[in-house]
Amino acid sequence: MAIRILTDQAPVQTPMVSKRSGIAGTLASALLSNRKALAGAAVLAAFTLIAIFAPVISPYDPHALQFEPILGPSRAHLLGTTGNGQDIFSQLMWSTRESLLLAVVAGIMATVIAVVVGVSAAYLGGLWDHVLNLVTDVFLVIPTLPLMIVVAAYAASGGVAVLIAVIVITGWSYGARQLRSQALSLRNREFLEAARVRGERSLYIILFEVLPNMTSLIVAIFLGAALYAVLAAAGLQFIGLGDTNALSWGTMLYWAQANGALLAGSPLWVLAPGICIALLGAAFALLNYAFDEIANPALRPVRRKRWS
Numbered sequence: 001m002a003i004r005i006l007t008d009q010a011p012v013q014t015p016m017v018s019k020r021s022g023i024a025g026t027l028a029s030a031l032l033s034n035r036k037a038l039a040g041a042a043v044l045a046a047f048t049l050i051a052i053f054a055p056v057i058s059p060y061d062p063h064a065l066q067f068e069p070i071l072g073p074s075r076a077h078l079l080g081t082t083g084n085g086q087d088i089f090s091q092l093m094w095s096t097r098e099s100l101l102l103a104v105v106a107g108i109m110a111t112v113i114a115v116v117v118g119v120s121a122a123y124l125g126g127l128w129d130h131v132l133n134l135v136t137d138v139f140l141v142i143p144t145l146p147l148m149i150v151v152a153a154y155a156a157s158g159g160v161a162v163l164i165a166v167i168v169i170t171g172w173s174y175g176a177r178q179l180r181s182q183a184l185s186l187r188n189r190e191f192l193e194a195a196r197v198r199g200e201r202s203l204y205i206i207l208f209e210v211l212p213n214m215t216s217l218i219v220a221i222f223l224g225a226a227l228y229a230v231l232a233a234a235g236l237q238f239i240g241l242g243d244t245n246a247l248s249w250g251t252m253l254y255w256a257q258a259n260g261a262l263l264a265g266s267p268l269w270v271l272a273p274g275i276c277i278a279l280l281g282a283a284f285a286l287l288n289y290a291f292d293e294i295a296n297p298a299l300r301p302v303r304r305k306r307w308s
Helices: 022-032 037-054 088-126 125-141 144-154 160-171 173-186 190-197 201-237 247-258 270-294
Strands: none
Touching: 037 088, 037 125, 037 270, 088 160, 088 173, 088 201, 088 247, 088 270, 125 173, 144 160, 144 201, 160 173, 173 201, 173 247, 190 201, 201 247, 201 270, 247 270
């Protein structure tokens, strides 16, 4: 039986306490409320599905030389055919796999190196900070494009592995500098001092105390590295570095340029992979902007209320 207590004040309704959703739930709700994040995630999800179901979506074998060269778009060939008689649409679908793989793997590896170097330098300090900071500065000042071309040219037969290695080597230093600056601002916080007093090891403090407070920045660095990987891989493959027989958007552009696709009357051979590169890069860029807005409220756009 409910007992009502009478007081002079109006009754206060106590809200129901909900369960803690955790970091994943909070991040998911923040992303769902951000239009840029939704647009970028939708495009990225579409390319992921295409990469997974490429054998189902593609009507023909992408390597088969079984059609007339330079055919225009039709029901049989949605984007026409190449100069060697291959179906452009089938090649485009299969090329999504390698292009997306390059972006994700290179982005993850570059982010891991940036986290290890940047956070370790800031937290350990002293000689470690000087040495790791010097290495980071060296990679920051080295001209990126010439280094990429030289390394990729000397290891042209390595295929995807060489491209990933070149992109990672030239793409980790900027993220490491950002992470070092962020970690320096956290190094003397009270919760880290409490962990040191408890006798926790440095590795434990970095993994379970420092990194969780830098999640948004780490994700943003990964998205930036993935965007860099998309453009860098396409550029290197376009100039003929890497395995030109592999199926990727960059190699499609290479063969289109080598066969004079625009002069031959096959503009879709150039436009289709170029648009896909732009869309995938835009997806990573939109997600990156969204994470910046989530991490920094000052960057969020101000929406004016409409007065009736």
